[in-house]
Amino acid sequence: MNQPSPSDTPQSAVDQQALDWFVRRERSLTAGEAAQFEAWLALDDAHGAAYARWHGDWTRLDALPADGIAQLRRQLAVDQAAASVPVSASRRDWFKAMARRAALATLALSATGGGYLAWQHWQRQPVxxxxxxxxxxxxxxxxxxxxxxxxxxxxxxxxxxxxxxxxxxxxxxxxxxxxxxxxxxxxxxxxxxxxxxxxxxxxxxxxxxxxxxxxxxxxxxxxxxxxxxxxxxxxxxxxxxxxxxxxxxxxxxxxxxxxxxxVTQSGIAPWREGRVNFDDTPLAEVLAEFARYRHTGLVLRDARVAQLRVTGSFDPLRLDNFLRVLPRVLPVQLRREGGVTEIAAL
Structure with a gap:
């Protein structure tokens, strides 16, 4: 079986190799590693092109404002915390993320004609x-x-x-x-x-x-x-x-x-504990609040009854408790007919 020539190597693999060499050269190479790098470049023209792409992406950072570069580095830290780049990522993975974001920033600059306004436009894009x-x-x-x-x-x-x-x-x-x-x-x-x-x-x-x-x-x-x-x-x-x-x-x-x-004694958001509180609240609003939690089957046809005031704390999923108490505290009666309960005046 014939072995693939260097030019047959998938582009993604070539890019990975180029990135590895770029990162290694950033921290300096030994004489032996430098010779290996030169041999790798000479093996295929695609190697040099891939290396040049990574180098170009990185050096384009020089086109960005100083505060833009600082924000870029801060955003990469946020991305890392959000698992865009895992905490356990290698130096190569971190460098790749930085270089890619640098390329995106440069693309934004180029697409809008360059300058700080383009950087601001890129900053405004949601993450x-x-x-x-x-x-x-x-x-x-x-x-x-x-x-x-x-x-x-x-x-x-x-x-x-x-x-x-x-x-x-x-x-x-x-x-x-x-x-x-x-x-x-x-x-x-x-x-x-x-x-x-x-x-x-x-x-x-x-x-x-x-x-x-x-x-x-x-x-x-x-x-x-x-x-x-x-x-x-x-x-x-x-x-x-x-x-x-x-x-x-x-x-x-x-x-x-x-x-x-x-804030009332019950604290903020009593609904976290399964309660809704009313303080001199019109009955119409009380029923509308209950309706947010479940179908109530309760109706008001009398505008005067709708304006009667309610004070108390209730479980919005237990309407039976509310209906049992209501006629004791307000001058109303319950009329049940056809699956609907009307709260009417006495």
């Missing part, structure tokens, strides 16, 4: 995107590549985008608790309704449930650390408030902020 949705009556835990953890309540939808210099979660609907991994170089933003909540590292909850009829469009409660709350549409110029541990605030649909108040 991770994902969407998650929890089913009605279910909760879901999500761990992000940066180590941050989100806990989604029932009927909650989020879109997540991680960039090289910032992290962003869009809370489309529902509520979630955020345990943010601290990283001063990458602020963490939660966008909900008209609001932007910005942190570096903390634990807090955000609620945005426009379908419940609440006058509060967005609610923020802080358990640890500090968060900044502002309107997202005019973030640079809009007034903002800073919340510390044990504080909460709400905003309406226009982004107008209410007063800073203390």
């Amino acid at each position: 991770y995107t994902a969407s998650f949705a929890s089913a009605r009556g279910q909760q879901q835990a999500v761990t992000l590549p940066d180590g941050s953890v989100l806990r989604l309540d029932t009927a909650t939808r989020v879109n997540i985008t991680l960039y090289r210099q910032r992290r962003e979660v869009r809370l489309l609907e529902g509520q979630a608790v955020f345990q943010v991994h601290g990283d001063t170089a990458r602020p963490f933003d939660v966008l909900a309704g008209a609001m932007r909540i910005t942190v570096v590292g903390t634990r807090f909850s955000v609620r945005h449930t426009p379908g419940t009829g609440s006058v509060d469009d967005v609610r923020v409660e802080v358990e640890e650390g500090r968060v900044r709350v502002a309107r997202s549409s005019t973030l640079d110029n809009a007034p903002f408030v800073t919340l510390g541990a044990g504080q909460r605030i709400a905003a309406d649909r226009a982004g107008r902020l209410g007063e800073i108040k203390p």
Whole structure:
């Protein structure tokens, strides 16, 4: 059987060999290794071409701004932590990742005509995107590549985008608790309704449930650390408030902020323990909240009954307890007919 000639060697194998030699030459070669390298180059023209490609990718770093190079190195460290390059990777694997990212950065520079604006454009490209949705009556835990953890309540939808210099979660609907991994170089933003909540590292909850009829469009409660709350549409110029541990605030649909108040005794997000709390809440909103967790079969046909106020703590999956208590605390009666229960006035 004929042996393949050097030119028959698969290109990927040639690239690996070239990279091995590049890394070895970076840390200097012995006289014997230098002779082996020259022999390898002379064996096939493809060897020299592959070596030149790796050398070109690496030297293109000189075309990038100094702060861009520093950010490139920091991002590779983030990639390594996120398992893009395993911690156990060899020097060759690490070099390959660095050279490839250098090539991508140079490509971005070339494609847009060069300059720092091109580097900024490349920096703005996401490194991770994902969407998650929890089913009605279910909760879901999500761990992000940066180590941050989100806990989604029932009927909650989020879109997540991680960039090289910032992290962003869009809370489309529902509520979630955020345990943010601290990283001063990458602020963490939660966008909900008209609001932007910005942190570096903390634990807090955000609620945005426009379908419940609440006058509060967005609610923020802080358990640890500090968060900044502002309107997202005019973030640079809009007034903002800073919340510390044990504080909460709400905003309406226009982004107008209410007063800073203390978190209630039940703490942030009592739904983590299977509870929903109401404090002088209209009955219509109470039923809308229960409906986020399960089909209720409850209806209100009287506007006056809908505005009756409820205070208490309930298990949203145990409506029987709520219905047993309701006629004792409000002037209402339950009318069951055809699989539907109407809450009517006495």
